Amino acid sequence: MKRRVLYITGVISSVITALLTIFGFLATNRLMFLKMKDSEFILEREIISKRFDEHWYQTVRKDDIWIESPNGYLLKAIFLKPLETAKTVIVCHGVTENKINSIKYARLFERLGYNSVVYDHRRHGDSGGKTTSFGFYEKTDLQVIVHAIRERIGKRALLGIHGESMGAATTILYAGTFVDEADFHIADCPFSDFSEQILHILRKNTPIRTAMALRIANVFLKMRDGYTLNLVSPREVVKNISKPVLFIHSMEDDFILPYMTVELYEAKKGDKMLKLFQKGAHSKSFNDNPVQYEKTVQEFLDRFGFRN
Structure with a gap:
C-alpha cells in the first residue's frame, strides 16, 4: 500500500x-x-495616414548608421538631418513596430528645430538580436546609441530622447540606470512596472x-x-533621473493604463511635466491629437530652455 x-x-x-x-x-x-508587425504593413499604414512622406524621406539628408550592441548584434539607425543644426532627438519606437513608425516624431521635431535619429530595437526591423526583453537589454542598446550620437554632434549640442510605449520604458530605464548623456526625455505611454x-x-x-x-x-x-x-521596472529607477522629463498618456488607453504614467510622474524628482490627453488608444496620443501633442512638446521645450 x-x-x-x-x-x-x-x-x-x-x-x-x-x-x-x-x-x-x-x-x-x-x-x-512576440510576433512583429510586418514592415510593409507599417509602411503602408503610415503612408495612408499621411504620417510618412515618401518624397521627404527619399530626399532628406541622412546617414545610415550601424552601431554594435554590447549584447552582441548590430543596431540599425538612420540619422535624419533636414536642418543645419546639431540639436538632435533620438526616437525609440514601441514593441512590434520599427523605425518607420518613428518618422512622424522626426517630422514633429524638425518643426521644433531638431534633427532626429530613428532606429530599430533589437529583434525589430533591420537590427539584430534574438529576443525582445521589453527594456532590459534595450536600455543598454539605447546607451550605446546615445553615446554614438553624442560623439557625432558634440558635447554642447542639445540631445533629447523620445520614447513610445516600450520605447518610453526603455528611455526611463536608460536614464535612470546609466550616466545620462541626453539633456531631456519624453516618455509617451510607458509602463511603470513590467x-x-x-x-x-x-x-x-x-x-x-x-x-x-x-x-x-x-x-x-x-x-x-x-x-x-x-x-524591468521604470518605477524603481525614475527617481534617479535628474534631467527634465515630459510624461504623456491618453486616458482611453486600456493596454498600458494611464495610472502608470501618473505614478512615474509623481516619483520623478526635479523638472518634469505631465500631459494626459482625453482622446487616444494605446500609442495613439499623437495620432489622435497631433496639434495639441506638438504644442505640448513645444511648451515643454520652452519651459526648460531647449528651444534656444
Missing part, C-alpha cells in the same frame, strides 16, 4: 512538473518571441488572476534569457 501511494505521488508530481514546464516555455516564448503590466494583460485576456504565473515565468525567463520581469 505504501509503495502504491509513493508511486501515485511520483506520477502526480511528474505530471505537475511537466505541466509547469510546458507553461513556462509557452509563456516565455510569448514574451521573448510585472504589473503582464498581470494586467493576463487578467484582461485570460482566466489567470494570480501572480503565480509570473513566478513560474520568471524561473524560465531567467534560465532562457538571463533576466526576470522584476528587473
